[in-house]
Amino acid sequence: MYPGSPEVTVIDKLGIEFTEISAERTAGRMPVEGNTQPAGLLHGGSSAVLAETLASVAAQVHAGEGRQAVGLDLNATHHRGVRSGTVTGVATAIHRGRSTAAYEVVITDESGRRVCTARLTCMIIGG
Template identity: 50%
Template sequence: MFRRPTSPEHLNGLSRDTAIAALGIVFTEVGPDYLRGTMPVDERTRQPYGLLHGGASVLFAETLGSSAGNQCVPEGSVCVGIEINANHVRGVRSGLVTGTARAVHVGGRTQVWEIRIEDEHGRLACISRLTLAVVAAGGA
């Protein structure tokens, strides 16, 4: 499914000096039809009540989905987010969450990705759906 060869190391390199790095997000695995990463639940990603901040979960989800989507487009094209939703189904107070992005639809003009974020026990914390537009590079 991915058109561009990539690795976690490559994606982590692209993330230097971005919100991705500031929140401690790390790409960990590129599979044949998914992209996986982790994010710490700590002072950078918690809200004042001690739980994983929903906005941090959404940033994590969009990071995984957009990064995966950009590996599916031909040279000269890029993906940009046009809509995201998230259902926060379990609070997480500490540790590491793992997110996995899988394609629902990969078309020439749009893509839809589902991103599941789970706690360290494999329990679903957040499920998100991201819609991406495929545009000409430089036209985003």
């Protein structure tokens, strides 16, 4: 489950697990099985959900208590298909400001090959 969330989310449904959480770098993994498109490849939307999840969690840690990070812009480039196993994503801060935060997310397969590169910009609101 998403840290601090009492309800089932898309994070739970896709099987995303966090392995590291900080404002500078957040990492996690997701199974390919159950997150594929009809041709049997990892669905690009599943990669996008993983990327946005990791970067949003990092941005929320950066925002701090009493403030909220919300996605503003997401883009993703899919480099190669994956049919099985687990993919790992790492969101690394590009910019952590007072009103916005931006992260690059690199998703790799079990062999360390890049599957997807994404960027998420979040708006920091409240407080």
